[in-house]
Amino acid sequence: MTEPLFLILDEGTTSTRAMLFNAAGVPRGTAQRELNQHYPRPGWVEHDAGEIWDRTLACAQEMVAAASGPDRIACIGVTNQRETVVAWDRNSGEPLARAIVWQDRRTAGFCGDLRAGGHEAAVRDATGLLLDPYFSATKMRWLLDNDDAVRGAAQRGTLAFGTIDAWLTFKLTGNLLTEAGNASRTLLLPLAGESWDEGLCELFGVPTAALPRVTDSAGDFGTSSLFGAPIPVTGIAGDQQAATIGQGCNSPGETKATFGTGAFVLANMGAEVPRSEHRLLGTVLHQLGGKRHYALEGSVFVAGSLFQWLRDSLNMIVTAAESDELARSVPDSAGVVVIPALSGLGAPHWRADARAAITGLSFAATRAHVVRAALEAISHQTQDLAAAFAADGAAWTSLKIDGGMSANNWLAQDLAGLLQVPVVRPDFVETTALGAAMLAAVGAGLHHSLESAAAAMIVSGERFEPAMDEGVRSTRLANWRAALARL
Structure with missing residues (x-):
């Protein structure tokens, strides 16, 4: 019997990869494309979300071909750079602005204002995070305040905000969802709460209607029909959570x-x-x-x-x-x-x-x-x-x-x-992709x-x-x- 393969999309900061694994964790193929880094001002770091998708899809298609077709692939797993924010129109499926990368520091002043207003202790107690430009919510607020296309989509009710896992899953399946570990990096999800907190969303000025549904890390996240036959997406994790899992x-x-x-x-x-x-x-x-x-x-x-x-x-x-x-x-x-x-x-x-x-x-x-x-x-x-x-x-x-x-x-x-x-x-140091493969295997019922x-x-x-x-x-x-x- 032909061994099942897991297709893993590993979305990093400087490159995107697609990898094939078997059920024993043995890599069977890799395709990689570099991502362009944009530094429009000191402290600003941006990506082209359309480029991320196009190059991710190209890598995935290369691995589907290497697997001798989609029928060999049991499931898809996604792991991603965290905190990076994509804004897109949920009707057209197209990005509205460049993605603001986790390294970006443009919202330092806003974070300072919130600290000066005495908000950090409550935010930290709820989310486990500090008020720092690293996290996603202040990036979302900046886009709403400074980008006409993002603000217009919010007014029309068609805006979608998400981290990279949400963007890739939407492009793969059409579903608007985000995995809990990624959601916990936004400043909008209480660690002990099931979903977005209205008070935190109000504090940061982020409309909850624009946010994806919070899900498990393994399960049925929808099916992709982009590769010639349906393939379920069954595992999602931010890169550092995936690496922790991949290290056992x-x-x-x-x-x-x-x-x-x-x-x-x-x-x-x-x-x-x-x-x-x-x-x-x-x-x-x-x-x-x-x-x-x-x-x-x-x-x-x-x-x-x-x-x-x-x-x-x-x-x-x-x-x-x-x-x-x-x-x-x-x-x-x-x-x-x-x-x-x-x-x-x-x-x-x-x-x-x-x-x-x-x-x-x-x-x-x-x-x-x-x-x-x-x-x-x-x-x-x-x-x-x-x-x-x-x-x-x-x-x-x-x-x-x-x-x-x-x-x-x-x-x-x-x-x-x-x-x-x-x-x-470990002998195999790419544990981020391996952890995503482990989650996908659990989500597909193979482990x-x-x-x-x-x-x-x-x-x-x-x-x-x-x-x-x-x-x-x-x-x-x-x-x-x-x-x-x-x-």
Whole structure:
């Protein structure tokens, strides 16, 4: 009998991919297209939502052909960059404006006004989130205030607002829905509430009529007829939730870190709504059968994108992989410290006003020292998160890592040393797509639970043990804190 295949649409920040998996979690094919990044003003980051769809569809069609037709594909799963907002007309199905990307900082002033008005504590208690431009609601409000087409659609009652999962699902199936984990990143969904909160929507000025229906993470989300035969969409998750699932973090306390465009650490907190006193985020990990599991999250805005910047803007490296070789070519960073606040600083600092800096430069500093310091900055930001998690009672005993940057062995070993915990990297580091495949398999009834999907689809990988001299570690942390204090 021919094995069933899962078609996974993995919508990232810099590219879109379609991947095929079998029921054992083995990848059977990949198609990828780059996405254009638009920076119309400092701090603004936009995508063309039409381009996202067109390139996603092209990748999906390529994988359907690779599978020898749609009859081989049991189901579709979707995983996506979170917080990014798309506005479209639900009648025409066309975007009304460029999508505002999660990295965008244009609403910092609005967030500051809400904080000054004393709203942050209530918003945090309800949603688990802080008032920061990172999240979706203020982006929606900005579009309503500044884009005539968006405002006109709202007045006509044809406006649809959604994160990327809602946009892709609408284009695939015609249904207007969003998965609970993605919805929990908008500032409009209470962690303990079933759907959108009227009071929060009023606070941010977002019409509830424009928002999609909140759903489970696995189930029947509709059928796509775009590939020559009907294929059900059965699994949806934001990229960081999907990676947590793909790492098999199914028990409270298990923690993963994904190092992609940014760096995102999620710890499974079980069925209890998480509360942070140290500026971490509470978020929905997944919702199955109407029951939610939650995570505590620390979000770093710049990780892999730092090396893209070093490559494309400063010409310091030719490929991201070169950073490993350069870091090993020098014994230390020669006192150089990189603060990668190219889009502000995320958790636990939450400094939307912060700007990147390179300190400690001298005539002794070379390209290799700066690149090594950039890698060290990823570890330093992760250590800041580790301290916040520990203060919130969720100390890490080990850390599972994934994402494109986790393939860098120097970084993996540096993380183990600076964090003083074992770091574990799976053989297959694209756990975001794997987690979406696991959810799709559960939603299609091909695995009865995430635990059984994990047992069948996850392969263990390499382990890095702490091996950093304590004097070196203390000096690095002191230099990092001193550099942060200068911002």
